Amino acid sequence: MRVEPAAHEVHVDLGARSYPVVIGAGLLAEVGPRLAAAGYRGRCALVTSERVGALYREPVAASLGQAGFAPVAVEIPDGEEHKNLAWLAERRSPLIALGGGVVGDLAGFAASTLLRGLPLVQVPTTLLAQVDAAIGGKTGINHALGKNLIGAFHQPRLVVIDVATLRTLPRREFVAGLAEVIKYGVIRDAELFATLEARLEALLGLEEAVLVPVVAACCRHKAAVVAADEREEGGERAVLNFGHTVGHALEVLTEYRRLLHGEAVAIGMVAAARVSRTL
Missing domain, CATH: 1.20.1090.10 (Dehydroquinate synthase-like - alpha domain)
Structure with missing residues (x-):
């Protein structure tokens, strides 16, 4: 599948850690081609929540498969209370975070720590995640003493924002x-x-x-x-x-x-x- 020009593209300028943020409608089908165009291939983990997975797991997995990836879906329960280490069970590369802030934080933290760092792709499906959480590299999980007390800065390699998911x-x-x-x-x-x-x-x-x-x-x-x-x-x-x-x-x-x-x-x-x- 050919990667079509995005309606908008924003460049996050961080030197060697720079990455694009593409924004438009109907972009889920481009996740696989864009990841392949960035030079990645092989196995990958698609991390999502139960609710978002039921809606968008299949189209994103199909996009990855058609681009030559072998995706493994990792679904976590919905809710802030599940943003902890118990759900970091899969070790695949790269990690694609499909969902809102909880999924992005958890997948981002997994990517920052597993095997001393894995490539991360953010595919945010909430407005808050699209305009804030998915950009900037902040990742974190909760501890019994507070929210986001365990975390790291780990910039994604790509952010794909499909505003159609907001429907x-x-x-x-x-x-x-x-x-x-x-x-x-x-x-x-x-x-x-x-x-x-x-x-x-x-x-x-x-x-x-x-x-x-x-x-x-x-x-x-x-x-x-x-x-x-x-x-x-x-x-x-x-x-x-x-x-x-x-x-x-x-x-x-x-x-x-x-x-x-x-x-x-x-x-x-x-x-x-x-x-x-x-x-």
């Missing part, structure tokens, strides 16, 4: 993901913020002509921040934490059960904005 995302999760989209408008892009205000109904209606460029704009901002401060050592990456101080506190207080991450961040952004007005 099967529960509406509450999509709306929660919009909080991270709005965040980019507030911290870096007034034009994006204006677009969100003007085209909110189109976004909520998943109109691809609006959704694809909005997701691509968010990816460009995340890529720029990551390129400037990959490991959070220079301070530039801290801007991405807007809304997260209060948001994380709310998640802890509610034991990660009442609020989705985006919902907590949205409340945190409002709180931060109100505090800023008093300073």
